[in-house]
Amino acid sequence: MTIQWYPGHMAKAQKQIKERLKAVDLILEIVDARVPESSINPMIQELGQNKPILLIMNKADMADPRRTQQWIETFKKRGITAIALDAQHKAKLPMIEKVAQEILAEKLAKKRAKGIRNPVIRAMCVGVPNVGKSTILNRLVQKNIAVTGNRPGVTKNQQWLKAGQTLELLDTPGVLWPKFEDPTIGSKLALTGAISDAIYHPDDVVIFALEHFKEYYSSQLQKVYKVTDAELEEPAAELIMILTKRLGFKEDYDRFCVKFINDARQGKLGRFTLDVVPVEAS
Ligand SMILES: Nc1nc2c(ncn2[C@@H]2O[C@H](COP(=O)(O)OP(=O)(O)OP(=O)(O)O)[C@@H](O)[C@H]2O)c(=O)[nH]1
Ligand SMILES: [Mg+2]
Incomplete structure (x- = not known):
């Protein structure tokens, strides 16, 4: 099922994402580097139930580079691994797999000890609209898969796509409706294009x-x-x-x-x- 996340269907979409997250080792939460904190969805922590999260600050090419660096350090102090990249340029994408392996080092070591030679990492991309989920997914799997992310009711089988030596991704990214905890978050997300022009x-x-x-x-x-x-x-x-x-x-x-x-x-x-x-x- 394609996940459509909008207020009327929140509970349903939330359930679907939760269901899917059961099968993954890692959550790749994509945020917009121009609003790295405001485009984090607090719901992911609830849904993920202690799954490790790798925060990908995408669109770093449009963000203030000094602040991007400061945010990476701030997240680190909060115990969150964050990396900055620009999905339109391929150079930094392999970092995702490398950092994912670092985050899961302990789990992977246990699997190797059990005799699994190249344990795979199963991950799911999530993020609020327009942060670059589909672009990253397509780049990582190196082909244009039809991620018809926003069409409701398009049923297809859940697929795992190879996205590197050890990384596998779910074919459809989870679209989360942003939460506005304070009114400036709405303005920030509108300016960067994450919320529809009709609602601000x-x-x-x-x-x-x-x-x-x-x-x-x-x-x-x-x-x-x-x-x-x-x-x-x-x-x-x-x-x-x-x-x-x-x-x-x-x-x-x-x-x-x-x-x-x-x-x-x-x-x-x-x-x-x-x-x-x-x-x-x-
Ligand atoms: N400048 C810049 N633009 C980007 C980057 N990544 C994606 N984009 C653009 O941002 C827009 C949204 O990208 P998508 O990959 O469709 O984003 P999405 O998160 O899948 O969006 P939804 O499916 O609507 O939730 C597209 O026009 C992309 O070309 C990036 O790193 N830098
Ligand atoms: Mg998409």
């Missing part, structure tokens, strides 16, 4: 994003929208009005907001990470 207000997203960019990525605003030093002092709502006018959209603020969101998603605003790395007691 572009102005809310852009107000959040402009405040973030003003604080951390102001030079990108200056470069792309010719924001002046004085304008950087304006609150985001004010800045939206100024920039709408500057772009010739008169008073069509929504038009500017939609453009801003598209510019951000297309990388025109440069690389950014919206989750601020917490200062944690070490």
Whole structure:
């Protein structure tokens, strides 16, 4: 069964994922490196019942490289192994298998001791929409398998696909509906494209994003929208009005907001990470 995860079918999808997870050694949770914390789904820990998790921070090519590094270290302190990569470039993909072997070293050693020479690692990719699950799956198995991830009701047999020397993956990734524990998570996931355009207000997203960019990525605003030093002092709502006018959209603020969101998603605003790395007691 293809897993479709949306509010009306949450319980069913949750049950399916739970069922499938029983058969795996490892969970590959794919997150978007621009929102490495906000795109983690807390439900996975519940469903996974102590299964080891390898966090894959995908789309690292679009994220702020300094923060990516800091997040890897932060996750490590929390006992979570995370690696950053860009699924569109193959070079780093073999790391997934290597790190998976490290995480499962003890279990694999036991199997070898029992006489299993090349024990396989069975894993399942999960993640909220649009983080790159299908891209990673296709790359790892080195062919385009029809991962029709989002079509409900497409029944097919569950298959294990070889994805390296020892790694095997379930053919369909688990799509999880994101959980919004605080309202900024919704804005972050909307800006990076993980939630549908229909369920957010572009102005809310852009107000959040402009405040973030003003604080951390102001030079990108200056470069792309010719924001002046004085304008950087304006609150985001004010800045939206100024920039709408500057772009010739008169008073069509929504038009500017939609453009801003598209510019951000297309990388025109440069690389950014919206989750601020917490200062944690070490
Ligand atoms: N820049 C960049 N784009 C990526 C990367 N990985 C995937 N993409 C793009 O992101 C979009 C979503 O990728 P998918 O592989 O379809 O993501 P998914 O998680 O399977 O999405 P759903 O099936 O809708 O949940 C596609 O346009 C990909 O080309 C990456 O590492 N970097
Ligand atoms: Mg997919």
